[in-house]
Amino acid sequence: AQSVTQPDIHITVSEGASLELRCNYSYGATPYLFWYVQSPGQGLQLLLKYFSGDTLVQGIKGFEAEFKRSQSSFNLRKPSVHWSDAAEYFCAVGLNTGFQKLVFGTGTRLLVSP
Amino acid sequence: DSGVTQTPKHLITATGQRVTLRCSPRSGDLSVYWYQQSLDQGLQFLIHYYNGEERAKGNILERFSAQQFPDLHSELNLSSLELGDSALYFCASSVTAGSIDTQYFGPGTRLTVL
Numbered sequence A: 001a002q003s004v005t006q007p008d009i010h011i012t013v014s015e016g017a018s019l020e021l022r023c024n025y026s027y028g029a030t031p032y033l034f035w036y037v038q039s040p041g042q043g044l045q046l047l048l049k050y051f052s053g054d055t056l057v058q059g060i061k062g063f064e065a066e067f068k069r070s071q072s073s074f075n076l077r078k079p080s081v082h083w084s085d086a087a088e089y090f091c092a093v094g095l096n097t098g099f100q101k102l103v104f105g106t107g108t109r110l111l112v113s114p
Numbered sequence B: 001d002s003g004v005t006q007t008p009k010h011l012i013t014a015t016g017q018r019v020t021l022r023c024s025p026r027s028g029d030l031s032v033y034w035y036q037q038s039l040d041q042g043l044q045f046l047i048h049y050y051n052g053e054e055r056a057k058g059n060i061l062e063r064f065s066a067q068q069f070p071d072l073h074s075e076l077n078l079s080s081l082e083l084g085d086s087a088l089y090f091c092a093s094s095v096t097a098g099s100i101d102t103q104y105f106g107p108g109t110r111l112t113v114l
Helices: none
Strands: A003-005 A010-014 A019-021 A024-026 A032-038 A044-050 A056-058 A064-068 A073-078 A087-096 A100-104 A108-113 B005-007 B010-013 B019-024 B031-038 B042-050 B053-057 B064-068 B074-078 B087-094 B109-113
Touching: A003 A087, A003 A100, A010 A019, A019 A108, A024 A073, A032 A064, A032 A073, A044 A056, A044 A064, A044 A073, A073 A087, A100 B042, B005 B087, B010 B019, B019 B087, B019 B109, B031 B074, B042 B064, B042 B074, B074 B087
Parallel strands: A010 A108, B010 B109
Antiparallel strands: A003 A024, A019 A073, A032 A044, A032 A087, A056 A064, A064 A073, A087 A100, A087 A108, B005 B019, B019 B074, B031 B042, B031 B087, B042 B053, B064 B074, B087 B109
């Protein structure tokens, strides 16, 4: 079955430090991959997506992610974290098996220390 | 702001009751998706409607039902509510249904069953 794994439940990063959030997927076909962010009490905001082409994708708020087929990974990165980045981050794989469906990982909560 | 609206923002009710959650998709989007976010199950896909027709069902209980109206807004009906139904319910919309498309999420409705 298709699945998405985010191995880190919590991550704490100092403000100004770099960030990498891990995401691994299990899916037989070429995946469509997404990163969403959820701030406290808010809905899900799309950060970036990968459908095809260049494996390094740029998103909003200075985030980027790299698709590595050999590792079944789609890790999210940011070179310098800001306090406002504290939120929960969800990786998702989009399935197109006759209908659309997003399968989400369990999320990684990012804490930013001063 | 994703352009997807959901009402109400919060809902508190008792076990055994029935509630209706409402979603208006982004202008021009024909697909509406419902997701449930709970602490124990994470983010789970419930159901997908496209232009008024049900296209796919996920982990949706028989006590739950949904519909999409001619003006494309959607309602999720939850009946015989149990404590375990307490969760954040998200609606998302996208333009198409037949291929993977970006889903834009609303702010969610937080349901508390007492």
